[in-house]
Amino acid sequence: MRIAAFGFRSVPPSKGAAGADKFALELFPRLVNRGHSVVAYNRRYPDVFVDISEYKGVQIKTFKTTSKKGFDTLLHSFKCTWDIIFNNTADIVHIQNGGNSIWALPLRMFGKKVFISQDGVDWKRDKWPWYGKLYLKLSAFITAHVPNEVIFDNVIAKKLFEERFNKQFKFIPFGSEVEAGTGDTGILLKHGLKKGEYYLFVGRFIPDKGLHYLIPAFKKSISNKKLVLIGGSPNPSRYEKQLLDMASDRIVFPGYVYGNDVNTLMSNAYCYIQPSDVEGLSPVVLTVMGLNVPMIVSDIEENQYAVLGTARMFKKGSIESLTEEINFCEENYSEMLALAQKAQTRALSVFNWEKVADEHVKVFENS
Secondary structure, three states: OEEEEEOOOOOOOOOOOOHHHHHHHHHHHHHHHOOOEEEEEEEEOOOOOOOOOEEOOEEEEEEEOOOOOOHHHHHHHHHHHHHHHHOOOOOEEEEEOHHHHHHHHHHHHOOOEEEEEEOOOHHHOOOOOHHHHHHHHHHHHHHHHOOOEEEEOOHHHHHHHHHHHOOOOEEOOOOOOOOOOOOOOHHHHHOOOOOOOEEEEEEEOOHHHOHHHHHHHHHHOOOOOEEEEEEEOOOOOHHHHHHHOOOOOOEEEEEOOOHHHHHHHHHOOOEEEEOOOOOOOOHHHHHHHHOOOOEEEEOOHHHHHHHOOOOEEEOOOOHHHHHHHHHHHHHOHHHHHHHHHHHHHHHHHHOOHHHHHHHHHHHHHHO
16 A cells, blocks of 8 residues: 555654654554555654654655644645645555544545544643634544544544544554663663652643643652653743743753653653643553553543553542652552553553554555
8 A cells, every 4th residue: 555644743753742753653664564655744843853764664755844833733734735646645645633634625535545543632632722622623523524534542532523423433542562672771870860769751741731730749749759751842832931940859851852762761760640631542651551660640531441440540630639649659669560560461462553553454455
């Protein structure tokens, strides 16, 4: 099959990366390994881009876009759609994010098979203004009716769409396993960290992720360890600046970290904390599960499905509840380790990238 894909930021990930980039990084090379050709469309921002033309057999095409939040995706997706149609770069188009579903209309008009991966209910995310949420609600209607198929990695969002639009959709979860690390712990030395002496968060610094609960909860806890917050936001906001102002000897902001370094940080953490208010099936959570690392997550439905009783949970949005769970982790670590072992077994049996790739091939071929 000739496949083109857009809707993520870059392969391999660059500054501002999120779950969509992790998904692209894992899926596309596996499609190539199965004998298919893949063109992945990277974004070039004024200050951030990956200067490559090929990655593990995946052809990379890079188009410039604006740094203006929200419009960067629309502009880049328009350029990708134009290139796919008029340069005939593929017969099958895989689009990430239902907010891009508007481009399924011209692509289908020109005879392309179109598949959209939808991870969550985007209009519920606080980062969008009212007009952004309205656009995403309209996009959801297009998502449900125009593509050849919609693929959900999130059973809760899938159920919501099926009830709203009276249709059935596909479900393929993310994978959890990561490539074996090199054993290099230089990233720990660089930031003054020791194995088992820090809590960890990896992700974007946006309100959805709940860092404004995590930092106060950690400060109120009995822990004397460090809290390491990896990442940032693609367009630095007042919210992010307020978080960075909380930096101290115990609250560390190393910035963006990728590849083996981030896996090293995860595997050496005392505990991983994911405090999100809104989430899809989080690839970071699944990765941490696969690495056999204790974890505390918010009790949103998506997290409940992912961990299925193999991690400690706190009441979403509650600083007090999260503080209690951090204290529990400090005082009952043997129980945390036992849960982590169960989480690893679940992750590697249920959430497997090779299965994910095989399932996508079936959907592309049969829809």
